Amino acid sequence: MDEKFAAIGEAMPRLLDGLVVTIELTIFGAIAAFILAVILGLAAASPAKGFRIPARVVIEFFRGTSLVVQVFWLFFVLPLLGIDLHPMLVGVMALGLNYGAYSAEVVRGSIQAVPTGQWEATTALSLGPIQRMRRIIFPQAWALMIPSLSSLLVHLMKGTAIVGFITLADLTYQLEQVKRTAGTLFTYGVVGILSYFVFALVLMYFMNALEHQAKHKLGQGKSLWRILSPAPPASTPAGGAS
């Protein structure tokens, strides 16, 4: 066992390099997916056919073709078109398109799940469509969509492990380099599983914190600050300023 740990210790720099690539792909992929999801989700929730139908086509296209196919298409076919993208950009684009399409459905569903009364109230107050979405509807939908988005984020993170096939040296790729000295079962079964799992837990905690904050803004639950502070301050006496 000691030799295995020694081998892992020796390979630590390259494993960390791999982890950095995995983290970068996850974060940039998630940002790209989120931006796309908001645009597509808003368009898909729109009553105007001119927005809704193109959005639906794009969503169904990228959900219906597999992530791996998208990665390979961008990596192998685009250069034939004369477009040579950095593999990192290919990874981020594919993750963004694929999970952006999935997340768009979540965004659409959450926007449509905001109670009709809220929409009617914005009409009664003569709010414009942008103001209505930005100030009233989206903040409420945001709290609803976070749980689904957080499980999609973990999916996205798991999907990054394919990028070894497009020449990126991510964590999975580096594990493969280490496996001969550290033993395959130990490398994949312990080091690999544990690293990805811990990363997934970190992502989940981050999303949970976001959800608490979003709910707090809607007057439900405690503020993020109160959750994170080690010793919550004594509650203010009743009738105090709030």
Add this chain to the structure above:
Amino acid sequence: MIDFRDVEKAFGDNVVLHDLNFSVQKGDRVTLIGPSGSGKTTILRLVMTLEELTGGYIFVGGEPLTHEERGGKRVPVSKRNQKRIRQRIGMVFQQFNLFPNMTVVENIIEAPVHVLGQSKREATLKAKELLERVGLSDKAGAHPTSLSGGQQQRVAIARALAMDPEILLLDEVTSALDPEIVGDVLGILRNIAETTDITMLIVTHEMQFARDVSNRVLMFDGGKIVEEASPSVMFSDPKHQRTKDFLHAVLGDGEDTIGTR
């Protein structure tokens, strides 16, 4: 038939029943009345073992239902014994609780076939009889979700009776029903009370029904029996102030109690 000895029930820190002692004789029809939260329904649920008894003992036909005293200690009885005793008890719920994935007749024969080991034919024959008794012979093949609330509750009554229970627990069986069909359901129960000797423990807000069917009425408040009497006495001449207030509240402002209506 049922003996409650020093019965105590607490949900966490919240004690809902305390120091409860009373007995129900074979063939008794006992109605429990009192404000909501007074612990009436909890008593039925304890007898049906839907809640865990936190103190004291309940005996059914002389046998301990959940716990017994052995060597000066309160110990739980075996699950097998508990199941055996429980088969003698039937219950009808406020929300009917029919199985939506089964037809009406399948609901009724489920327990006779799979618990009592009756043949499907025998059980179905009996189920048909019971359905006729509750006036639903034409609904044997129907699914519960296609029935009205009143019809569902009548099926639930038939389902409970199919087990030939010695004790029948009726937990606010009309509370979820529309007012105009309450009478049908109560009529059926009245008929069962008149034609059988099943011991009944009833929680209801229908005072007229309580008066017609029961031979004893227990007034509960704050987890305790505050008054016990025959229905004629309880409804016309309650002794305890809490009982007077409660009856006044449920029967309305009229001076008359239901006895003279």
Add this chain to the structure above:
Amino acid sequence: MIGISAAFEWHWSAAAEVLPTLLTQFVKVTLLVTVLGTVIASILGLVIAMAIRVLPRPLSEAVKWIANVIRMTPIIIQLLFASYAFLSLDLITIGVIVYGIHYATYMSEVYRAGIDSVPKGQWEATTALSMSTLRTWTAIIIPQALRATIPALGNYAISMFKDTPYLLVIGVVDMVNAARIYGGDTYRYTEAFTLVGIIFLLASYPTSLLIGRLEKRLAYKT
């Protein structure tokens, strides 16, 4: 960026050449692993959900954590691990087992929600009728829980279908890998990968529409 490379132009001859291989591997690998994996996942998922509900506390917690670890780590790592752990098994069998277990952890969550959605009154009625634990599960709880879970299970089957290309990490020649190999040999990536994408789209989109309709029909009845 002077003009489009000749390799990008669509050649029907290349498409016609690669299509039979793609379809063969689609049936022999992609579909096979998806179907068998779904069967394993839907049975094992129910077992996990029931184990978490029925087992005593420390054991049920352990099952929960193991399921979480499997669910939250890449199937690619799990495939690699299993391919070295079970050297005697052929790669398709390993694929079926890994996909089955991985998706069982997802489906167990669906079943758990389905079981939780069965009203408390149903459990109470089974107690009032003295029904055995086994009969309670098989005749009352599972049939009702299943009704609510079928659409979600179907959606996970589609997810699994779209995840099958990961099999290439252990050297299985599925449809996508076949396209990659063909592209590597002939440089006709355009036809191969475009066809693969179309096949995925043609297979998954109608299925998800069907599941959506099933979901609506099941929802109205109860």
